[in-house]
Amino acid sequence: MNKKDAVLIASRALAMYFFWWALDAASYLPERIFSLSHHAADYSVLTGPGYFRELYLFSVIANGVRSIVLLVLAIWFYKSGPTISNFLLPVQDSETGT
Numbered sequence: 001m002n003k004k005d006a007v008l009i010a011s012r013a014l015a016m017y018f019f020w021w022a023l024d025a026a027s028y029l030p031e032r033i034f035s036l037s038h039h040a041a042d043y044s045v046l047t048g049p050g051y052f053r054e055l056y057l058f059s060v061i062a063n064g065v066r067s068i069v070l071l072v073l074a075i076w077f078y079k080s081g082p083t084i085s086n087f088l089l090p091v092q093d094s095e096t097g098t
Contacts, residue, residue, distance in 0.1 A: 007085045015078035022070035025063055032060045 036056035077084055 003089055004085075007088050008080055010088050011077045011080040011084050015074045015076075018070050018074035018077060022067050022074060025070060026067040028063050029060065029067070032056055032063055036060055 036053065036059075039050075039052040039056055041053075
C-alpha cells in the first residue's frame with residue numbers, strides 16, 4: 001500500500017466518523033425544538049421572563065451549527081484533496097529535495 005492509498009483510507013475513515021457524529025448531534029434537535037416550543041411563552045417569578053426559552057433556543061442553535069459543521073467536515077475529508085493529504089501526511093524536507 002502506498003502513501004496515497006493510506007491517506008485516502010484515513011480520510012474516508014475520518015469522513016465516516018464526522019458523518020456519524022453529525023447524525024448523532026442532529027438526533028438531539030427534535031427534543032430541543034420540542035422543549036423550545038414548550039417554553040416559548042415561559043415566565044416564572046423565580047427565573048424571570050424567558051429563561052428556559054433562551055436556554056433551549058441557544059441549545060437548538062448550537063446543535064444545528066454543530067451538525068452542519070460536522071457534516072461539512074465529513075464532506076471535506078471524503079473529497080480528500082491536497083489539503084487533507086498534506087494534513088494527514090505532511091511532506092518531509094527530504095522528499096521535496098530542499
